[in-house]
Amino acid sequence: MKKRKVKPTYRPETKAIRIQPGRTHNMEHSSPMYLTSSFCYEDAEAMRAAFADENDAYIYSRFSNPTVEEFTQRMSALEGAESGFATASGMSAIFGSFMAFLKAGDHLLSSASIFGSTHTVITKFLPKWNIQHTYFDLTKPETIEALIQPNTKMIFVETPSNPGLDLIDLETVAKIAKKHNVLLNVDNCFATPAIQRPLDFGADLVTHSATKWLDGQGRVLGGIVLGKQELVDEVYAFCRSTGPSLSPFNAWVLARSLETLHVRMERHSGNALSLAQALEGNEHLEWVKYPFLKSHPQYDIAQKQMSAGGGIVCFELKGGLERGRRFLDQLELLSLTANLGDSRSIASHPASTTHAKLSEAERLKVGITPGLIRISCGLEHKADILEDVLQALDSSR
Numbered sequence: 001m002k003k004r005k006v007k008p009t010y011r012p013e014t015k016a017i018r019i020q021p022g023r024t025h026n027m028e029h030s031s032p033m034y035l036t037s038s039f040c041y042e043d044a045e046a047m048r049a050a051f052a053d054e055n056d057a058y059i060y061s062r063f064s065n066p067t068v069e070e071f072t073q074r075m076s077a078l079e080g081a082e083s084g085f086a087t088a089s090g091m092s093a094i095f096g097s098f099m100a101f102l103k104a105g106d107h108l109l110s111s112a113s114i115f116g117s118t119h120t121v122i123t124k125f126l127p128k129w130n131i132q133h134t135y136f137d138l139t140k141p142e143t144i145e146a147l148i149q150p151n152t153k154m155i156f157v158e159t160p161s162n163p164g165l166d167l168i169d170l171e172t173v174a175k176i177a178k179k180h181n182v183l184l185n186v187d188n189c190f191a192t193p194a195i196q197r198p199l200d201f202g203a204d205l206v207t208h209s210a211t212k213w214l215d216g217q218g219r220v221l222g223g224i225v226l227g228k229q230e231l232v233d234e235v236y237a238f239c240r241s242t243g244p245s246l247s248p249f250n251a252w253v254l255a256r257s258l259e260t261l262h263v264r265m266e267r268h269s270g271n272a273l274s275l276a277q278a279l280e281g282n283e284h285l286e287w288v289k290y291p292f293l294k295s296h297p298q299y300d301i302a303q304k305q306m307s308a309g310g311g312i313v314c315f316e317l318k319g320g321l322e323r324g325r326r327f328l329d330q331l332e333l334l335s336l337t338a339n340l341g342d343s344r345s346i347a348s349h350p351a352s353t354t355h356a357k358l359s360e361a362e363r364l365k366v367g368i369t370p371g372l373i374r375i376s377c378g379l380e381h382k383a384d385i386l387e388d389v390l391q392a393l394d395s396s397r
């Protein structure tokens with residue numbers, strides 16, 4: 001009988017499709033969903049051995065589960081990681097990656113333009129455990145080294161950043177981290193491993209919100225931390241006891257999604273690039289930003305570490321805050337929703353929604369200008385996306 005094994009030499013795209021738990025006696029082609037909270041043993045000896053960690057037998061789904069493992073192994077193959085631990089959301093992945101490596105008295109160095117809830121964790125909760133932080137400007141990596149303190153344990157970055165689409169050269173920041181024996185933790189949510197693999201550039205940890213492009217259809221929450229086995233062991237030790245584990249149901253949905261990740265990201269990026277190109281120079285806009293537009297200030301970094309520009313396009317409307325609200329009201333196809341990374345295109349206006357509680361000065365500090373619009377390009381025909389944006393620009397003047 002011919003053996004169908006997932007060869008180590010297969011490319012990440014192939015592994016993301018072919019890695020699956022061993023078939024049951026039913027010989028199913030697609031993976032079953034192991035929706036079970038615990039696992040059984042034939043006898044007392046088998047149970048003792050499982051609890052003594054003498055084998056890999058499953059015990060309880062807060063620790064591990066075959067469906068969650070399928071998602072984790074596929075993600076590890078995609079990111080080129082030794083191992084990973086999947087979590088209930090992107091935030092629990094990020095929080096878990098902080099708690100596993102930071103203790104009272106430590107210092108975290110983070111880029112300033114990061115996801116809102118990550119900012120809340122760093123500024124509101126980490127200080128409760130006496131974990132201090134300093135923010136740096138993502139676009140000024142030359143400032144990082146002077147900010148490293150003797151107690152700095154981790155550098156955290158998001159590239160491309162949300163919503164500003166700023167980038168940092170991962171190889172440069174990884175070299176700084178290595179020199180000072182500090183962990184580099186990269187939130188790779190915006191690019192996904194189909195476009196950018198931070199571990200290849202020297203990062204130690206990669207964190208994800210699987211809720212976005214990895215799911216790709218706006219259905220489930222999920223997250224994951226990936227890296228070397230010894231680092232993931234620390235994350236596992238924290239999460240196994242504190243309980244932010246990914247549901248096997250969500251893991252099943254997400255593992256299926258990874259089978260189409262490369263195909264989807266190619267289409268999302270193609271749609272986004274053509275939207276960005278078509279909008280550049282439009283009379284209603286101050287500027288258009290997209291990593292693969294030659295006008296992006298860090299176009300060279302994008303070309304170096306990303307294989308495509310990703311699905312997000314940003315632009316600044318002439319007419320500021322009120323124009324932003326009128327623009328949203330005129331859209332006929334694009335959804336108004338808090339998510340991104342969906343098969344349906346989404347428009348958002350951070351100044352009047354996600355960042356409305358900040359003062360204008362605070363917003364400007366993290367790159368949120370009054371007329372900033374963020375478009376998450378879906379999988380619809382690119383001409384329909386463009387036409388909707390153009391008609392909304394015209395009718396919101």
Ligand SMILES: *Cc1c(COP(=O)(O)O)cnc(C)c1O
Nearest residue numbers: 089090091115162189209211222
């Ligand atoms: C959404 C998001 C998160 C948080 O993920 P959840 O799954 O919503 O918890 C973290 N980082 C980035 C860049 C995000 O876009």
